Amino acid sequence: MATPADSSLHSIAQRTRRKWASAAGVALAFVVLSRGAIAQSIDYGALEQLFGEPVTASVTGSPERQSEVPADMEIITATQIRRSGAYDLPGILRHVLGIDFLQWSNDQPEIGINGYDQAFSQRVLVLVDGRQVYADYFSFTPWSTLPVELADIRQIEVVRGPASALFGFNAVAGVINIVTYHPLHDDVNEVSLSGGTQGLAEASAVATLHAAEAGLRISGGVRSDQDFSTPVPAGMDLASRHNDNRRSIDVDGAAKLSDRTELRIEASRTQAGQNEVTPVYSTEVTRFSTDSIRGQLSWDGPVGLVTASAYSNWIEQLSEPGIFGMHLDFTNRVTVAQLQDLFKPASRHIVRVAIEYRDDSAGTTPFAGARVFYHVLSASGMWEWQIASPLTLTNAIRVDDLELGRNGPLPAGYPFVQSDWNRNIREVSLNSGLVFKIDGLDTVRLTAGRGVLLPNLLNLGGRLAATPGFGLSGSPEIDPTIVSQYEVNWTRRLTALDASLRLGVFYSETRDVQDLGGGFSAAGGVPYALPLNVGSSYARGVESALDGTFLTHWRWGANIRWETVTDIFAPFAAEGTTFLDFDDTTPRIIANVHLGWSAGRWEADTYAQYVSHTQGLIAVDQGNASAPAPVPAYTEADARIAYRVNRRITAALSGQNLLHASQRQTSGPAVERRVLGTLTITF
Amino acid sequence: MSFTTRKPHVWTIALAAALLFIAGRATAIVMPQDLQIAARALGFLAKPPSGEVRVAVVYAADSPQSVQEAGHLMQMLGNGLTVGNITLKPTLVSVDALARTRAGLIFLSPGVGSEGRLVAAASRSAQIPCVTTDLSQVRSGNCAIGIRSAPEIEILVNRAAAAATGTTFSTIFRVMITEL
Numbered sequence: 001m002a003t004p005a006d007s008s009l010h011s012i013a014q015r016t017r018r019k020w021a022s023a024a025g026v027a028l029a030f031v032v033l034s035r036g037a038i039a040q041s042i043d044y045g046a047l048e049q050l051f052g053e054p055v056t057a058s059v060t061g062s063p064e065r066q067s068e069v070p071a072d073m074e075i076i077t078a079t080q081i082r083r084s085g086a087y088d089l090p091g092i093l094r095h096v097l098g099i100d101f102l103q104w105s106n107d108q109p110e111i112g113i114n115g116y117d118q119a120f121s122q123r124v125l126v127l128v129d130g131r132q133v134y135a136d137y138f139s140f141t142p143w144s145t146l147p148v149e150l151a152d153i154r155q156i157e158v159v160r161g162p163a164s165a166l167f168g169f170n171a172v173a174g175v176i177n178i179v180t181y182h183p184l185h186d187d188v189n190e191v192s193l194s195g196g197t198q199g200l201a202e203a204s205a206v207a208t209l210h211a212a213e214a215g216l217r218i219s220g221g222v223r224s225d226q227d228f229s230t231p232v233p234a235g236m237d238l239a240s241r242h243n244d245n246r247r248s249i250d251v252d253g254a255a256k257l258s259d260r261t262e263l264r265i266e267a268s269r270t271q272a273g274q275n276e277v278t279p280v281y282s283t284e285v286t287r288f289s290t291d292s293i294r295g296q297l298s299w300d301g302p303v304g305l306v307t308a309s310a311y312s313n314w315i316e317q318l319s320e321p322g323i324f325g326m327h328l329d330f331t332n333r334v335t336v337a338q339l340q341d342l343f344k345p346a347s348r349h350i351v352r353v354a355i356e357y358r359d360d361s362a363g364t365t366p367f368a369g370a371r372v373f374y375h376v377l378s379a380s381g382m383w384e385w386q387i388a389s390p391l392t393l394t395n396a397i398r399v400d401d402l403e404l405g406r407n408g409p410l411p412a413g414y415p416f417v418q419s420d421w422n423r424n425i426r427e428v429s430l431n432s433g434l435v436f437k438i439d440g441l442d443t444v445r446l447t448a449g450r451g452v453l454l455p456n457l458l459n460l461g462g463r464l465a466a467t468p469g470f471g472l473s474g475s476p477e478i479d480p481t482i483v484s485q486y487e488v489n490w491t492r493r494l495t496a497l498d499a500s501l502r503l504g505v506f507y508s509e510t511r512d513v514q515d516l517g518g519g520f521s522a523a524g525g526v527p528y529a530l531p532l533n534v535g536s537s538y539a540r541g542v543e544s545a546l547d548g549t550f551l552t553h554w555r556w557g558a559n560i561r562w563e564t565v566t567d568i569f570a571p572f573a574a575e576g577t578t579f580l581d582f583d584d585t586t587p588r589i590i591a592n593v594h595l596g597w598s599a600g601r602w603e604a605d606t607y608a609q610y611v612s613h614t615q616g617l618i619a620v621d622q623g624n625a626s627a628p629a630p631v632p633a634y635t636e637a638d639a640r641i642a643y644r645v646n647r648r649i650t651a652a653l654s655g656q657n658l659l660h661a662s663q664r665q666t667s668g669p670a671v672e673r674r675v676l677g678t679l680t681i682t683f
Numbered sequence: 684m685s686f687t688t689r690k691p692h693v694w695t696i697a698l699a700a701a702l703l704f705i706a707g708r709a710t711a712i713v714m715p716q717d718l719q720i721a722a723r724a725l726g727f728l729a730k731p732p733s734g735e736v737r738v739a740v741v742y743a744a745d746s747p748q749s750v751q752e753a754g755h756l757m758q759m760l761g762n763g764l765t766v767g768n769i770t771l772k773p774t775l776v777s778v779d780a781l782a783r784t785r786a787g788l789i790f791l792s793p794g795v796g797s798e799g800r801l802v803a804a805a806s807r808s809a810q811i812p813c814v815t816t817d818l819s820q821v822r823s824g825n826c827a828i829g830i831r832s833a834p835e836i837e838i839l840v841n842r843a844a845a846a847a848t849g850t851t852f853s854t855i856f857r858v859m860i861t862e863l
Contacts, residue, residue: 042855043855046723046726046727046767047855047859049723050720050723050724050726050727050836050838051836051859052836055859062858063855063858063859064858064859065859067835259729259730260729300853300854300855304854305853305854305855342854342858343854344854344857344858344862347842347861347862347863348862350858386861389861440834440835441834
């Protein structure tokens with residue numbers, strides 16, 4: 001029997017089918033456009049072949065060689081993605097230095113960088129080709145909704161540390177930018193079929209069409225599986241488990257319009273349903289529906305490379321059981337328009353300037369009929385100065401000016417009036433990096449960054465559960481969180497070992513930590529629980545990585561992060577009672593090792609991870625508070641073995657969490673062993 | 684800028700072999716990877732070439748190093764080196780004869796020394812880009828593009844020399860290389 005949620009999803013499907021059809025029609029038109037040209041998008045493949053190493057634009061907005069970026073970052077190549085054996089994006093990231101990985105359910109992994117990870121991880125901004133896929137209505141990344149198949153991906157760029165000066169709000173712990181193959185420069189055609197434990201069945205396909213100076217890439221996938229069957233801890237068990245599923249399609253087209261001009265248009269749609277652990281450590285069943293459309297025009301002229309881009313994301317999230325027996329129905333739309341110029345005014349100076357406008361809004365839920373929104377006008381600049389041959393200084397600054405607002409009805413007894421949302425927030429983000437290439441083997445980097453984590457729309461009032469006697473709401477008075485980080489790192493090529501070494505030390509400060517709870521007001525006559533800024537947190541850490549090859553066919557790697565976090569919260573928020581406890585939930589040690597081998601038609605890789613003991617949080621007091629629960633230290637292992645049947649067909653067997661049938665890795669349900677077989681056909 | 688082509692004469696290759704013999708054995712400065720980089724860099728020109736590109740491999744007759752390196756270059760290029768969507772077709776040319784030679788690209792062999800000024804004049808006159816692994820020629824402005832592949836890949840462009848020869852690169856390329 002159809003539910004109101006089903007009807008809502010159906011109407012969304014009708015609207016978005018029309019939007020997607022028109023966007024796809026425009027994209028298809030590019031297949032027939034044909035004008036000779038030298039237009040300007042980043043041809044990652046050609047640049048990588050030229051410089052002999054991966055290239056990225058995710059640190060400064062200007063393309064750079066990985067060895068020269070003024071940040072602590074890592075690039076995961078398509079080959080490494082294949083060898084990981086992972087079946088989803090977070091699984092690829094799990095063994096990267098600095099990554100925190102929490103698997104709350106079979107299809108709800110959470111990714112953090114340098115600690116502070118939690119259910120609905122907030123501090124990492126995730127992008128696909130520079131377009132935000134991080135859901136800032138609730139400050140998290142719904143990984144299953146990303147309209148990307150693994151075969152779409154050229155590389156994944158992981159920037160550790162604040163990067164708000166380039167990307168704006170919410171890039172406070174780092175940025176993960178997923179770079180897909182370009183429809184104009186690349187030619188990817190692949191079908192992949194997978195089956196495995198937990199009832200996994202998945203099909204994925206990517207196809208690329210070229211015609212003269214235009215290209216079109218179409219990709220899509222469907223997946224169904226079951227959640228883990230391990231028991232849900234007491235206090236979390238609010239929702240019955242459903243089967244998980246995912247469907248996605250993406251159409252990406254590009255064309256050279258003239259000698260110097262290139263146009264790219266993309267449209268996507270995903271639907272996903274999965275079991276989740278919420279930020280208040282209860283369980284829920286969630287269905288997502290997302291749509292996006294994006295256009296980008298680039299022109300390389302006397303003033304440099306000018307890029308105008310705009311995109312809109314729509315997301316709807318239906319969650320049960322909700323609050324006070326009322327379903328949660330989040331609807332969010334974000335629209336971003338940006339104009340950027342990248343130019344080289346003198347031989348040793350590179351400059352990027354940009355302006356951006358963002359419109360973000362969400363409907364209130366479960367109290368319906370109102371919307372909370374903000375408009376942001378931003379200006380940013382980056383200046384890279386090659387002081388001398390081995391020494392480069394890069395500085396970036398961004399100013400965001402936000403206007404908050406609300407429209408729609410207010411419930412009786414509400415502590416706020418509409419004018420409370422007439423608020424302006426202005427924040428400055430900074431990034432600075434000094435790169436010293438001592439010689440051809442050693443590079444030292446000193447970096448500093450200031451990033452801003454904006455309160456999400458739900459915490460600003462989008463979450464609104466009203467009953468005659470009590471309420472739960474966001475607040476227009478909550479302040480952004482400011483994260484500052486300082487780091488020194490050293491990389492060295494060990495030519496005798498055909499290896500590389502990295503060693504880094506970092507320190508970060510987080511001020512005005514936002515908490516889901518802790519606030520209270522009865523100003524309107526009805527008592528309401530509200531979010532609140534509860535204090536500060538400090539982290540210091542050391543990280544190191546070593547990787548290389550030997551005996552022609554073998555590859556290896558190891559990395560370790562040691563980190564300690566200290567929370568200084570208001571007394572009522574201490575010891576994890578209000579769903580925050582970073583100093584106890586951030587592992588002191590995370591270590592990874594990797595060994596791989598390739599010869600002839602065979603390829604094999606194995607990965608192991610050790611995570612030291614921590615605490616996790618569980619809901620207590622009927623979900624009104626939380627408490628820490630011990631999570632013992634654990635070691636897990638993933639592996640993949642593959643056989644290339646011929647030049648088009650590869651068969652692979654891979655698995656995650658292989659050492660135990662089930663294992664406690666979080667305060668949530670134990671994680672199960674997963675094994676899957678994959679058949680890949682290229683054409 | 685023109686990228687005309689003509690098949691190299693057999694005697695050109697024979698002359699290259701003779702030059703190698705006369706100069707004797709010594710460590711070459713130009714590596715095969717240098718040619719790959721040079722060819723790929725051309726793909727980032729404002730008007731990138733495609734198909735066959737006639738390359739004038741330029742040497743100074745009175746410089747043994749230049750003679751040897753030019754012969755080595757001719758050997759590496761052979762009957763044509765294909766990189767991506769271009770094929771570099773070499774022809775051996777002395778500095779004195781360069782002004783009378785039609786080519787789409789100049790590859791200046793290391794060791795030309797002060798005669799590099801003649802190369803500069805010829806490349807500006809014909810509006811032909813010049814590439815070399817002899818970075819001193821780039822710094823002096825005699826050649827627009829310098830390539831080095833070891834210990835790490837480095838691309839150097841002399842902005843004045845590039846402008847004088849009509850050599851214009853895309854912004855994406857320019858922000859990734861060193862300009863003088």
